[in-house]
Amino acid sequence: MRSKLAARTVLAQRLGYNVTEAGDPRCPAGKEIKTSVSNKGYLKFSVPRRPGDRDRTVFVHQLVALQWFGKRALEEGTQVRHLNGCRTDNRKTNISIGTPSENQLDIPPDLRRRRVRKGVRVAAERSRRFSAEEFPQGGNGVGPGAWGSEIDHLLHN
Numbered sequence: 001m002r003s004k005l006a007a008r009t010v011l012a013q014r015l016g017y018n019v020t021e022a023g024d025p026r027c028p029a030g031k032e033i034k035t036s037v038s039n040k041g042y043l044k045f046s047v048p049r050r051p052g053d054r055d056r057t058v059f060v061h062q063l064v065a066l067q068w069f070g071k072r073a074l075e076e077g078t079q080v081r082h083l084n085g086c087r088t089d090n091r092k093t094n095i096s097i098g099t100p101s102e103n104q105l106d107i108p109p110d111l112r113r114r115r116v117r118k119g120v121r122v123a124a125e126r127s128r129r130f131s132a133e134e135f136p137q138g139g140n141g142v143g144p145g146a147w148g149s150e151i152d153h154l155l156h157n
């Protein structure tokens with residue numbers, strides 16, 4: 001098992017929590033559970049660990065993967081994939097497991113490109129800010145123009 005997150009998912013399954021083929025989580029009594037959306041856009045719910053102990057967060061897509069693919073879903077280097085790229089779509093037909101590369105390829109190409117551009121912009125802005133504040137003479141070799149025209153072109157388009 002690779003993390004506390006995986007341990008929480010196994011705990012939820014052992015306590016009787018499950019997910020329907022439509023992607024709706026159910027408590028041990030069979031009733032639908034109220035979910036919320038995490039700051040990264042995934043559906044989650046809380047499971048009490050023990051009476052009087054604080055609740056533990058379980059992600060619906062992790063429980064779906066454990067339920068349908070078994071312990072393989074929890075192996076190191078394995079990620080749960082949303083085949084259509086929608087993080088809230090937890091239907092059995094939309095969930096698979098795979099490598100991080102396969103998981104990235106599930107994201108629509110235009111969205112992948114936007115994420116990359118945003119990351120380049122943020123990195124360049126941090127570099128410029130750091131260079132200007134900490135090394136006024138540009139002693140670290142990083143600053144405006146230091147990455148060449150290709151990066152500057154991305155920043156200004």
